Amino acid sequence: MLHKKKIIVFASLSVFVLLGIAAVKPPFQKERNLKVLPKDISDAKLDSIMQTYNIALGVKCNFCHVPMKNMKDSLNYASDAEPMKEEGRKMMRMTIDINKKNFHYNKADRPEYLHVVTCKTCHRGEPFPPED
Ligand code: HEC
């Protein structure tokens, strides 16, 4: 009887320990605010895509991302407070759509990562490209 009780105590302790580990270390990355790019994107891939926006539009990251409230030198990338970010999402959807409809040769490739037509194709270093 006593032995059985010990096993139960041990088992419930293990569950607590495992739950604790799961809470501290999510199996999936940190929570992101992504509505266009795939949720399982790596940090490196996300960063390289964002770098292409800076170059294509001739801007810095703060064109679309607001500073942190308490750390003015850092940007709050997950925040949607800068309206230009949502404009960026519209442009991303449009660009993905163009590539998906016209240049999706290998169906194993994810449409979000196609880059035949890119931001630079139209922007050429300008945030607001002339319309003609
Ligand atoms: C033209 C606008 C634009 C520029 C410039 C830009 N970003 Fe972004 N960024 C976005 C948009 C839009 C999203 C959200 C994408 C989505 O919803 O899938 C995003 C998302 C991110 C995220 C993910 C945030 C989260 O939810 O966890 C990071 C990190 C990020 N950007 C970093 C950068 C960095 C670093 C730079 C500069 C090198 C940069 N961005 C430049 C528009 C921009």
Ligand code: HEC
């Ligand atoms: C097919 C051409 C084309 C492509 C591709 C394109 N853009 Fe644009 N983009 C434009 C044009 C044209 C404007 C100016 C629209 C206007 O003045 O109303 C613009 C405007 C913008 C603006 C300013 C929005 C505003 O308030 O007017 C942002 C931000 C932007 N683009 C980001 C991007 C990003 C990021 C990409 C790549 C994911 C991209 N664009 C791809 C043509 C394009």
